[in-house]
Amino acid sequence: MKKPAGLAALFCALLCFTAPASAAPRDSLYTHPGRLVSVAGHRLNLYCVGSGSPTVVFDSGWEDWAPAWAIVQPAIAARTCSYDRAGSGFSDPGPMPRTSVQIATELHAALHNAGIPGPYILVGHSFGSYNTRVFADLYMPEVAGLVLVDGEDGDVASPSQRAKEDADFASTTAELAQCRDAVASGAPLPTIPGPKSAAGPTRVPCNVQFFRGLPEREFSPALNAVVLRITATKPALYDAVISEMQQMPWDERYLQTHIRSFGNRPVRVLTAQNHFADNANTPPALHQQHLLFEQAAAKQQARWLSLSSDSKQTFAPRSGHYIELDQPQLVIDAIREEINLVRVHPR
Numbered sequence: 001m002k003k004p005a006g007l008a009a010l011f012c013a014l015l016c017f018t019a020p021a022s023a024a025p026r027d028s029l030y031t032h033p034g035r036l037v038s039v040a041g042h043r044l045n046l047y048c049v050g051s052g053s054p055t056v057v058f059d060s061g062w063e064d065w066a067p068a069w070a071i072v073q074p075a076i077a078a079r080t081c082s083y084d085r086a087g088s089g090f091s092d093p094g095p096m097p098r099t100s101v102q103i104a105t106e107l108h109a110a111l112h113n114a115g116i117p118g119p120y121i122l123v124g125h126s127f128g129s130y131n132t133r134v135f136a137d138l139y140m141p142e143v144a145g146l147v148l149v150d151g152e153d154g155d156v157a158s159p160s161q162r163a164k165e166d167a168d169f170a171s172t173t174a175e176l177a178q179c180r181d182a183v184a185s186g187a188p189l190p191t192i193p194g195p196k197s198a199a200g201p202t203r204v205p206c207n208v209q210f211f212r213g214l215p216e217r218e219f220s221p222a223l224n225a226v227v228l229r230i231t232a233t234k235p236a237l238y239d240a241v242i243s244e245m246q247q248m249p250w251d252e253r254y255l256q257t258h259i260r261s262f263g264n265r266p267v268r269v270l271t272a273q274n275h276f277a278d279n280a281n282t283p284p285a286l287h288q289q290h291l292l293f294e295q296a297a298a299k300q301q302a303r304w305l306s307l308s309s310d311s312k313q314t315f316a317p318r319s320g321h322y323i324e325l326d327q328p329q330l331v332i333d334a335i336r337e338e339i340n341l342v343r344v345h346p347r
Contacts, residue, residue, distance in 0.1 A: 030066055032090075034048070036090070037110045038113060039106050039109045042091075043091065044083055044084065044091045045066070045083060046110060046111075049073070056121045056335055057081050057082075057121070062152075065085065066089055069082045071324065081116060085131075085240065087239055092236075097246070100134040101251075104132075121342065126150060127152050128149075129148045130251045136260065140260060144347055146265070147335055161296075175206075178190050179238055183233060190205075192205075207231035268312055268313075268334040268337070274294075275320050314334065
């Protein structure tokens with residue numbers, strides 16, 4: 001969920017990434033449902049391509065779904081599966097509450113119901129890192145490796161930082177509830193607080209806050225249109241993200257009390273180092289605050305290296321929170337490295 005300072009990552013995206021760019025390769029895959037797989041009364045939308053073992057499974061950040069992997073997934077020469085969590089994208093709503101245990105259990109069932117057994121290399125971005133780590137805790141014999149892409153680090157953050165984030169959750173979910181009600185009733189979408197500027201406070205529409213801000217410059221116009229239609233018309237999406245955020249403190253306590261060794265399974269930790277896109281115009285005092293944030297995040301994420309005897313932390317100096325979009329090759333390289341390791345030393 002790490003959209004710093006109350007969705008600041010979104011606003012950085014809106015302000016800092018305005019130049020057009022080429023569409024992500026083959027992103028038409030994500031403009032329509034892939035394979036809808038039944039799981040305990042509802043269906044999850046899976047995009048599984050390629051062949052061979054191990055299978056690479058992607059889970060996205062909070063307020064994201066499968067298109068977040070539109071650059072990375074096609075570049076992996078193996079069987080890969082991205083998916084939309086229940087309520088998001090083309091997936092059906094799922095049972096509440098949306099804890100990481102519920103999410104991981106559903107993903108495991110969907111993979112098996114689709115005839116895609118392990119071993120799995122799990123790739124989790126942001127909040128998706130909670131879900132992949134819980135998946136590993138529940139189903140470790142089927143897990144071959146783990147790649148954390150600027151993972152959400154609330155479980156290893158200081159108590160004061162966790163308390164601040166928990167307080168922010170309440171205001172964010174209240175805003176999202178207003179958005180949800182408008183979507184459900186067909187009323188005009190409200191706006192949510194935006195960034196401060198020289199002209200004063202700004203506000204942005206509810207439905208552009210998803211991913212790192214819509215339209216996303218790395219998505220094709222066709223994909224942006226589909227994503228914006230979903231965010232403007234699907235109440236279940238808002239129900240899901242509200243519940244996911246409300247359950248994050250519970251997820252963090254679960255991870256703190258279920259610290260399970262990966263043994264020698266490879267664990268790769270990718271850490272963003274430019275969340276705020278500072279430049280020469282950034283005031284020095286503010287830049288210093290941002291540096292302290294980056295340093296703290298790097299130290300916190302380094303604590304995950306103890307999960308495995310084969311672990312490594314890689315820094316992404318030119319990336320904001322979305323390394324898979326800013327420096328996708330770092331993610332691709334980490335996944336390929338784990339695939340090669342698993343194939344040489346299969347479990």
